[in-house]
Amino acid sequence: MSSVQIRDVRKSFGNFEVLHGVSIPIEDGQFVVLVGPSGCGKSTLLRMLAGLENITSGTISIGDRVVNNVQPKERDIAMVFQNYALYPHMTVAENMGFSLKLRNAGSDEINKRVKRAAEILALSPLLDRYPRQLSGGQRQRVAMGRAIVRDPQVFLFDEPLSNLDAKLRVAMRTEIKELHQRLKTTTVYVTHDQIEAMTMADKIVVMHDGIVEQMGTPLELYDKPENQFVAGFIGSPAMNFLKGHVRVNGVATFEGPNGVKLPLKSAPAGSDGRPAVYGVRPEHFTIADDGAEAEIVVVEPTGSETQVFAKVGGEQVVAVFRERHQFNPGDKVRLKPDPSVVHLFDEATGKRM
Amino acid sequence: MAVIAEPVAAQVKRSSLWSRAFESRNFLGAMFMVPAIAILILFLAYPLALGFWLGMTDTKIGGVGRFIGFQNFVSLSKDSVFWLSVFNTLFYTVFASIVKFAIGLYLALLLNERLPFKSMMRAIVLLPFVVPTVLSAIAFWWIYDSQFSIISWVLIKAGLLTNYIDFLGDPWNARWSVVIANIWRGVPFVAITLLAGLQTISPSLYEAANLDGATNMQRFRHITLPMLSPIIAVVMTFSVLMTFTDFQLIYTITRGGPINATHLMATLSFQRAITGGNLGEGAAISNAMIPFLVAAILLSFFGLQRSRWQQGGRD
Incomplete structure (x- = not known):
């Protein structure tokens, strides 16, 4: 186990810079999730950490050692690939023991460690099978087994669940988290799925267009997004954004599209009249007489909750209710955002106000 | 009602005989196979059978042969030139195949790396394969010429030799010379196919x-070798078969000489059957190649049997 320091790392492919100076401190034993839309540079960063891509500038250190020029095999890391990258001509046991065999470990030692890893991952009955004879979830577990057999300093996961079906994905999510709690190995996990990030991470790093937008615990990011991108990326259904202006005359309010009045707890100093974006999460709407007038467009019950798409001031918003309201499309209701948890963003910069 | 209905029913039955046949899967299946079977019989089975038959006769060009059983084979077994051609063929096949594989694998690995001008280099590697065999054979013939050989010329100018090398006049020189020509020609096939496998x-x-x-x-x-092994098996089978049955290169460069030192079974068969007119004996020599070829195919068949890790299915 080791800490990992990523300091001002840049990466260019030819003249095209894909990472514009990324710094991420990772503590020993932490589970860090890099999340962002495709093309944000998160996989590239992970591959640089693994040593599969060169570092254009900046430094990456594992423990106390700067690893910029250290060969992948000497970095003492293990990686789980998106397509698992299992060796098709080796059995499960051979796949898991391959790295030990390359290090000239004795066959007793290999057997012992493979067996232990197989027990942790419930792979014991499958040790003699070939990857082809396994299901997606089993292959996923073998890929993880291959990583834990080595007992490395750092685990790297590159979108490991994206090839699984939805149900299995949820199950494996729990399994990976449980494994981390058990082994406490520093883990860097890349995904584009914010739910995976939220559920698994000790620390989430939201990346976008080659920069870090925000880092923090899942709930920090959820409750206090630093900018509009993070606010929109974290949370499902996504946060509603309404453009308008801050008005301070006695009480602070927000004048939304078509003059809709929306409540604010307080307005930042000197923000009167400034163009801004009003952000409210779907679950922070209530039905109240002093709410903004809304016309219901679509109602989507999921059982545990109901998603309601409605037009507020001509803009579509989504609200989620735990209660079972009897709504029909075309109904007029009054939606009131909870002013204590709404977010205000500068319209020009997208920064939190 | 019944009286009227009966002839109608009979008519339906009669007219539907053809349409019923064309709706039958078995009949249609057989119909669709007829062209393929005809082609196979005409161009594969018939020549093969004729070759077998000729090998059992004493047919000469222009004459009708008699069935003489295995007499051709008996006389061949006492024919030192025939045994020399068997030796030559094995020598030619073994050395050319091994070197073709080694160079082909090396080139494939090289071309699979990130290289500048990769596509151009791949095209260049393919060149020997694109040039008609006879054309490249004539080029080699000049390269090996006893008076105009560029190899001898260069070596003499470089001061490494004093005499021209007699490439095609000495039996062992000639054997190695044709092996090298065959390697030059066969490498692209191996290299490109293995490259496809590597990718x-x-x-x-x-x-x-x-x-x-x-x-x-x-x-x-x-990783590479085990993953590539199925392709290697296919490539080497084809490579061995093509080398064993080679005719064009030898016939153009040496015509089997000097003193039959480079005669392969294929060229000897042609010489005895067409040039010499003994169709029966020539066919017998060709037939004698069959056991070797079958052995090569069987070897690769068992080699090709998909290993356990390649087989699909669960359990």
């Missing part, structure tokens, strides 16, 4: 092996 290996396997701590040599030994 099916997922790069993430190498990355995983890299992280697992494998050196370049270990990656080759534990």
Whole structure:
């Protein structure tokens, strides 16, 4: 186990810079999730950490050692690939023991460690099978087994669940988290799925267009997004954004599209009249007489909750209710955002106000 | 009602005989296979059978032969030139195939790396395969010429030799010369096919092996070679078959000389059957190649049997 320091790392492919100076401190034993839309540079960063891509500038250190020029095999890391990258001509046991065999470990030692890893991952009955004879979830577990057999300093996961079906994905999510709690190995996990990030991470790093937008615990990011991108990326259904202006005359309010009045707890100093974006999460709407007038467009019950798409001031918003309201499309209701948890963003910069 | 209905029913039955036949899967299946079977019989089975038959006769060009059983084979077994051609063929096949494989694999590995001008280099590698055999054979003939050989000329100018090398006049020189010509011609096939095989290996396997701590040599030994083995088996089968049955190169460069030192079974068969007019004996020599070819095919068939890891299915 080791800490990992990523300091001002840049990466260019030819003249095209894909990472514009990324710094991420990772503590020993932490589970860090890099999340962002495709093309944000998160996989590239992970591959640089693994040593599969060169570092254009900046430094990456594992423990106390700067690893910029250290060969992948000497970095003492293990990686789980998106397509698992299992060796098709080796059995499960051979796949898991391959790295030990390359290090000239004795066959007793290999057997012992493979067996232990197989027990942790419930792979014991499958040790003699070939990857082809396994299901997606089993292959996923073998890929993880291959990583834990080595007992490395750092685990790297590159979108490991994206090839699984939805149900299995949820199950494996729990399994990976449980494994981390058990082994406490520093883990860097890349995904584009914010739910995976939220559920698994000790620390989430939201990346976008080659920069870090925000880092923090899942709930920090959820409750206090630093900018509009993070606010929109974290949370499902996504946060509603309404453009308008801050008005301070006695009480602070927000004048939304078509003059809709929306409540604010307080307005930042000197923000009167400034163009801004009003952000409210779907679950922070209530039905109240002093709410903004809304016309219901679509109602989507999921059982545990109901998603309601409605037009507020001509803009579509989504609200989620735990209660079972009897709504029909075309109904007029009054939606009131909870002013204590709404977010205000500068319209020009997208920064939190 | 019934009286009227009966002839109608009969008519329906009669008219539907053809349409019923064309709706029958078995009949249609057989119909669709007829063209393929006709082609196979005409161009494969008939020539093969004729070859077998001729080998059992004493047919000469222009004459009708008699069936003489295995007499051709008996006389061949006492024919030292025939045995020399068997030796030559085996020598030619073994050495050319091994070297073609080694160079082909090396080129494939090289071309699979990130190289500048990669596509151009791939095209260049294919060149020997594109040039008509006879044309390249004539080029080699000049290269090996006893008076105009560029190899001898260069070596003499460089001061390494004093006399011209007699490439095609000395039996062993000639054997090695045609082997080299065959290698030159056969390498592209091996290289390009193995390259295609290499490109099916997922790069993430190498990355995983890299992280697992494998050196370049270990990656080759534990990933490339096992993953490539099915393709290697196919390529080497074809390579061996094509080399064993080679005719054009030898016939153009040496015509089997000097003193039959480069006669392959194929060229000897042609010489005895067409040039010499003994169709029966020539056919017998060709037939004598069959056991060797079958052995090669069987060997690769068992080699090709898909290993357990390639087989699909669960359990």
